[in-house]
Amino acid sequence: MDKDKVAIVGCAQTKYEEDKIDLTVSELVFEVVHQLHEDLGITNDDVGCVITSSNDFNDGRTIANMAIQDAVGSVRKSESRVSGDGAFAYVYGAMRILSESYDTVLVVSHCKCSEVNQYLVNNSIFDPFYQRHLGLDQVSSAGLMANMYMQKYGISEEQAAKIAVKNRKYARDNPYAHLQKEISIEDVLNSKMMAYPLKELDLPPFSDGAVAMLLTNEAKAKEFTDTPVWLKGYGSCTDAYYLGHRNMTDLVGLELAAKEAYKMANIQNPLKEIDIFEVYDAFSFHELMIYESLGLCKKGEGGKFIDDHFESNLPINKSGGVLSSNPTMANGLIRVAEVATQLMGKAGKRQVNNAKIGLAHGMNGICSQGNCVLIFGGE
Amino acid sequence: MTKHQTAIVGIGQTKFRSKRRDVNIPEMIYEAVRMALDDAQLEPKDIDAILIGNMDHFEGINFSEMWTGIDAAPGYLKPVVKVATGGTTGSSLAICGYHNVASGIYDKVLVIGWEKLNEGGATTGIITAFDPVWERPSLAGALGPLALMAGMYSAKYGITPEQAAKVTVKNRSNAANNPFAHLQMPDITIDYVMSSQVISYPLRLHDCCPQSEGACALIYANETEVKKITDNPAWFHAVETAHYYTFGTDDKMYDLPTATIASKKAYKKAGIKDPINDLDVAEIYEPTSWSELSWTEALGFCKPGEGGKLLDEGITQMSGELPVNPSGGVLSTNPIGATAMVRVAEAATQIMDRGEKRQVPDVERALAMGFGGSLWTELMILGKEPMR
Amino acid sequence: MSRKKKGDIFEIKWKTNLPYRWSIGKLAVKFFEELKENKKILGSKCPKCKKVHFPPRAVCAECLVKMTLDDMVELPPRGTLEGFTVVNYPFTDPSTGGIRPFPYGYAIFKLDGADTYTMHFVNETDASKMKIGQRVEAVFNDELVGDLVADIPYFRIVEDEKEGD
Numbered sequence: 001m002d003k004d005k006v007a008i009v010g011c012a013q014t015k016y017e018e019d020k021i022d023l024t025v026s027e028l029v030f031e032v033v034h035q036l037h038e039d040l041g042i043t044n045d046d047v048g049c050v051i052t053s054s055n056d057f058n059d060g061r062t063i064a065n066m067a068i069q070d071a072v073g074s075v076r077k078s079e080s081r082v083s084g085d086g087a088f089a090y091v092y093g094a095m096r097i098l099s100e101s102y103d104t105v106l107v108v109s110h111c112k113c114s115e116v117n118q119y120l121v122n123n124s125i126f127d128p129f130y131q132r133h134l135g136l137d138q139v140s141s142a143g144l145m146a147n148m149y150m151q152k153y154g155i156s157e158e159q160a161a162k163i164a165v166k167n168r169k170y171a172r173d174n175p176y177a178h179l180q181k182e183i184s185i186e187d188v189l190n191s192k193m194m195a196y197p198l199k200e201l202d203l204p205p206f207s208d209g210a211v212a213m214l215l216t217n218e219a220k221a222k223e224f225t226d227t228p229v230w231l232k233g234y235g236s237c238t239d240a241y242y243l244g245h246r247n248m249t250d251l252v253g254l255e256l257a258a259k260e261a262y263k264m265a266n267i268q269n270p271l272k273e274i275d276i277f278e279v280y281d282a283f284s285f286h287e288l289m290i291y292e293s294l295g296l297c298k299k300g301e302g303g304k305f306i307d308d309h310f311e312s313n314l315p316i317n318k319s320g321g322v323l324s325s326n327p328t329m330a331n332g333l334i335r336v337a338e339v340a341t342q343l344m345g346k347a348g349k350r351q352v353n354n355a356k357i358g359l360a361h362g363m364n365g366i367c368s369q370g371n372c373v374l375i376f377g378g379e
Numbered sequence: 380m381t382k383h384q385t386a387i388v389g390i391g392q393t394k395f396r397s398k399r400r401d402v403n404i405p406e407m408i409y410e411a412v413r414m415a416l417d418d419a420q421l422e423p424k425d426i427d428a429i430l431i432g433n434m435d436h437f438e439g440i441n442f443s444e445m446w447t448g449i450d451a452a453p454g455y456l457k458p459v460v461k462v463a464t465g466g467t468t469g470s471s472l473a474i475c476g477y478h479n480v481a482s483g484i485y486d487k488v489l490v491i492g493w494e495k496l497n498e499g500g501a502t503t504g505i506i507t508a509f510d511p512v513w514e515r516p517s518l519a520g521a522l523g524p525l526a527l528m529a530g531m532y533s534a535k536y537g538i539t540p541e542q543a544a545k546v547t548v549k550n551r552s553n554a555a556n557n558p559f560a561h562l563q564m565p566d567i568t569i570d571y572v573m574s575s576q577v578i579s580y581p582l583r584l585h586d587c588c589p590q591s592e593g594a595c596a597l598i599y600a601n602e603t604e605v606k607k608i609t610d611n612p613a614w615f616h617a618v619e620t621a622h623y624y625t626f627g628t629d630d631k632m633y634d635l636p637t638a639t640i641a642s643k644k645a646y647k648k649a650g651i652k653d654p655i656n657d658l659d660v661a662e663i664y665e666p667t668s669w670s671e672l673s674w675t676e677a678l679g680f681c682k683p684g685e686g687g688k689l690l691d692e693g694i695t696q697m698s699g700e701l702p703v704n705p706s707g708g709v710l711s712t713n714p715i716g717a718t719a720m721v722r723v724a725e726a727a728t729q730i731m732d733r734g735e736k737r738q739v740p741d742v743e744r745a746l747a748m749g750f751g752g753s754l755w756t757e758l759m760i761l762g763k764e765p766m767r
Numbered sequence: 768m769s770r771k772k773k774g775d776i777f778e779i780k781w782k783t784n785l786p787y788r789w790s791i792g793k794l795a796v797k798f799f800e801e802l803k804e805n806k807k808i809l810g811s812k813c814p815k816c817k818k819v820h821f822p823p824r825a826v827c828a829e830c831l832v833k834m835t836l837d838d839m840v841e842l843p844p845r846g847t848l849e850g851f852t853v854v855n856y857p858f859t860d861p862s863t864g865g866i867r868p869f870p871y872g873y874a875i876f877k878l879d880g881a882d883t884y885t886m887h888f889v890n891e892t893d894a895s896k897m898k899i900g901q902r903v904e905a906v907f908n909d910e911l912v913g914d915l916v917a918d919i920p921y922f923r924i925v926e927d928e929k930e931g932d
Contacts, residue, residue: 001482001483001484002483020790021790022790022792022793023790023792024789024790024791024792024795024825025790026625026792026824026825026826027792027825027826027833030825030826030831030833033831034831034833037831043831044831049620055435055441055442056434056435056436056441056463057435057436057441057785060507060511060785060787060789061507061508061509061511062434062435062436062437062465062504062505062507062508063434063463063464063465063508063751063752065464066465066508066509066625066752066753067510067625068625069622069623069624069625069753069828070624070625070824070826070827070828071826073828073831074622074623075622075623075624075828075829076621076622076623076637076640077620077621077622078619078620078621078622079620079622080462080464080471080474080475080620081462081463081464081471082460082461082462083432083435083442083444083461083462083463084442084444084460084461088460091460092460092462092475092478094482095475095478095479095481095482095484096478096482097482098382098478098481098482098483098484099381099382099383099477099478099481099482099483100381100382100481101381101478101481101618112790114788115787115788115789115790116785116786116787116788117785117786120783120785121441121785122441124439124440124441124783124785125440125441125442125445127440127446128439128440128779128781129403129779132781234484236428236457236458236460237456237457237458238445238448238449238454238455238456238457238458238459239455239456240449240455241445241446241449241450252456253456256456364442364444364445364459365442365445366445369445370445370459372458400776400778401776439781439783500858500859502858502859503858503859503860503861504861506858506860506861507861510822511787511789511862512789512791512795512822512915513822513885513915514886515861515862516862516888516915516916517873517886517887517888517916518873518886519852519854519856519858519867519873520858522854522856523852523854523873524886526852526854527850527851527852527873527874527875527886528850530850530851530852530899531849531850531875531899534850534899576855577853577855577894578854578855578856579852579853579854579855579856580851580852580853580855580894581852581894582852624828625824625828626822626824626883628875628883628884628885628886629820629828629883629884630883630884631849631884632850632875632884633850
């Protein structure tokens with residue numbers, strides 16, 4: 001892939017909340033599209049095409065993107081929908097720029113978790129022959145994964161709790177975050193057991209929200225902003241489907257996706273060379289596993305890593321991560337937006353100083369089955 | 380101009396049937412995947428990325444690509460992404476595959492569309508595409524709006540039910556030459572269509588497409604890889620999509636404005652000035668017989684209102700200047716997630732001169748169309764040579 | 768969940784109840800309030816292009832401009848028929864889980880003063896009695912509860928009135 005050919009020139013996010021009951025999905029999406037237009041001083045004529053991300057089961061609508069056509073301005077334009085995590089919609093948008101088919105692409109992702117029972121929606125991801133009737137969902141399968149990881153490498157619940165504490169603390173500086181109250185390690189350890197070893201505060205909330213960004217090609221980037229954010233590297237990898245086929249203690253798919261992205265972006269030592277990470281922390285232990293798969297520490301040493309770095313202001317999930325805001329389908333695109341915001345120097349109180357290179361991680365399916373790793377640079 | 384020239388190098392289709400009770404979903408999809416890989420003489424390891432899609436609600440499987448992409452396709456440890464847009468799913472996937480390769484990010488991509496409609500309820504699923512407050516109470520699946528459109532089209536231009544019936548006769552007899560088609564009726568007559576029950580005025584049963592089960596797979600490659608695979612690919616010349624309002628009823632429904640918008644752009648890109656002469660074959664997405672007449676006008680094959688005349692004059696018959704739907708079209712085969720992709724597969728088959736009994740002679744350029752959602756159109760123009 | 772074996776073929780049947788609580792938005796809430804309290808039908812008018820939308824919605828697709836409660840306008844319960852059909856086949860209604868009774872007439876029409884078309888039931892099941900251009904009128908239920916189909920079960924063809932009268 002040619003580097004520095006696709007730029008993010010602006011992003012807009014909603015405040016993530018438990019229940020945006022007064023907004024239809026169309027109004028929710030319009031909020032971020034309108035904000036983006038205002039911020040960039042553009043009209044709908046400046047947008048070449050639109051890529052959206054949404055999920056039918058979550059929205060209770062087949063062709064869920066049909067509900068937001070008016071809001072994204074797709075009249076007489078091309079609009080296509082990735083039925084998956086928003087990070088993959090970013091990738092498709094970038095491809096449309098790289099194929100030299102469009103100069104500008106609007107990418108939007110939305111999710112209203114408040115409209116349906118999230119456990120039922122998630123249970124329907126499992127096949128109806130072997131797994132669905134077990135009642136598996138995102139919580140029970142995460143519990144399985146966390147427990148196996150914990151047992152194999154001797155990770156403690158306390159070490160995992162540190163992730164929740166870190167992310168919730170960072171969220172206080174993120175005006176968009178859903179949960180903005182700090183918690184302590186004791187709070188996490190004492191919270192209600194959901195699926196051993198995961199307790200309520202090891203798990204994310206369910207949120208409503210949307211995020212939008214404008215992508216441009218190299219030629220147009222400077223028209224819109226002095227601080228374009230360039231795509232430097234990309235990798236995508238899907239692990240096995242059945243939980244029994246999966247490596248449940250090491251995120252194989254993520255590791256391979258990251259390796260691809262690092263190679264493309266010419267990164268040898270990610271911890272040293274990457275200034276800001278936004279990863280998809282679906283549960284507390286998960287972030288420790290992610291550290292290992294991204295190569296930030298050795299296999300099995302995720303717990304040790306957080307112990308060593310707990311006090312040192314890690315530039316990982318400065319937004320508060322998924323543990324603080326979880327509009328499920330939009331999470332990957334939010335990670336991209338947060339990295340872009342950091343690299344543009346617009347992250348306010350949560351800004352990492354002098355952030356030049358960032359990594360965003362998007363995820364599809366159960367327990368990191370599908371992974372997308374994106375590396376961005378501000379120069 | 381595109382960054383990388385992109386071509387279709389392998390095609391796979393299952394024989395479409397109303398019920399494939401003999402296979403489960405991954406097994407069914409695998410048939411098309413195996414066929415495409417064999418066709419291109421590639422191994423699973425040669426594929427860089429998988430794009431696979433259907434409508435989740437129709438089979439009741441959320442994130443179906445996570446299962447089917449691994450069990451039915453070589454997606455393990457590879458990128459697997461689902462693009463799903465309703466009736467246009469197949470063409471959206473086909474277009475996404477194009478961008479995957481033309482962008483230079485992947486060299487060889489496998490694109491799969493599928494549907495096992497009878498495992499869920501297609502009409503029930505389709506109704507959920509519409510607004511729960513304003514549209515669902517009265518909406519009757521996809522056939523309801525299509526019936527309204529047919530009635531408005533007929534009233535506006537004086538098109539008769541016999542003219543519409545001719546489309547079914549053309550397409551389902553064409554389908555007899557297509558080994559993959561679902562409904563193959565070599566001896567079908569206008570009487571057969573006209574004597575079928577009116578299921579939603581003015582649509583008769585045989586004015587409407589069936590519900591089929593099956594899968595379609597395409598393998599794409601860039602120009603460097605094409606050389607290693609085949610000397611008979613089908614090159615992408617233009618790719619265009621046009622969408623409209625959320626509510627399909629916001630604008631008049633007697634024609635298809637998005638087809639006009641998309642075709643103007645696509646023809647310009649591909650250097651097509653007169654579709655009847657510059658295109659050699661068209662695979663268009665006609666959910667009802669009336670739609671084909673209307674869509675031929677919207678695509679610029681003739682003036683508005685003259686779709687019936689175009690067919691009466693034989694221009695869109697197999698022997699005409701611009702044969703439409705030699706495969707039998709959607710009226711013969713309709714596995715929703717794959718339907719629009721079958722149009723692309725058939726257009727490519729024609730370009731590659733592999734249509735056998737359904738081959739149109741001397742095909743240099745072909746048009747493939749997808750339709751769905753709130754009256755959206757997607758178009759692809761394929762050619763025998765790369766576009767320069 | 769049930770399992771069946773017919774000869775060599777296994778099937779698994781599964782029924783899931785998946786209830787949704789959709790937000791209908793402030794404009795729809797106002798619409799239903801006015802329908803229930805005052806037997807009024809409201810649309811929304813774009814402040815920029817002045818296009819009157821029915822059903823009312825918050826975003827004008829052409830202008831990408833928001834329509835608010837202040838942009839709602841009253842529409843008469845009358846319109847002109849633009850298209851019609853009589854649905855004559857069984858299908859499962861996703862809102863009830865049962866078969867929707869058929870045949871039923873449903874049509875597309877433009878309310879007087881609206882710039883968009885809309886669909887609803889009509890009380891005619893004989894297609895030969897309907898013609899594009901006929902006038903239609905909403906039929907209200909005696910008791911109004913703030914539900915579209917309950918309050919306006921159908922539109923009726925007005926026999927004695929022609930467009931232009």
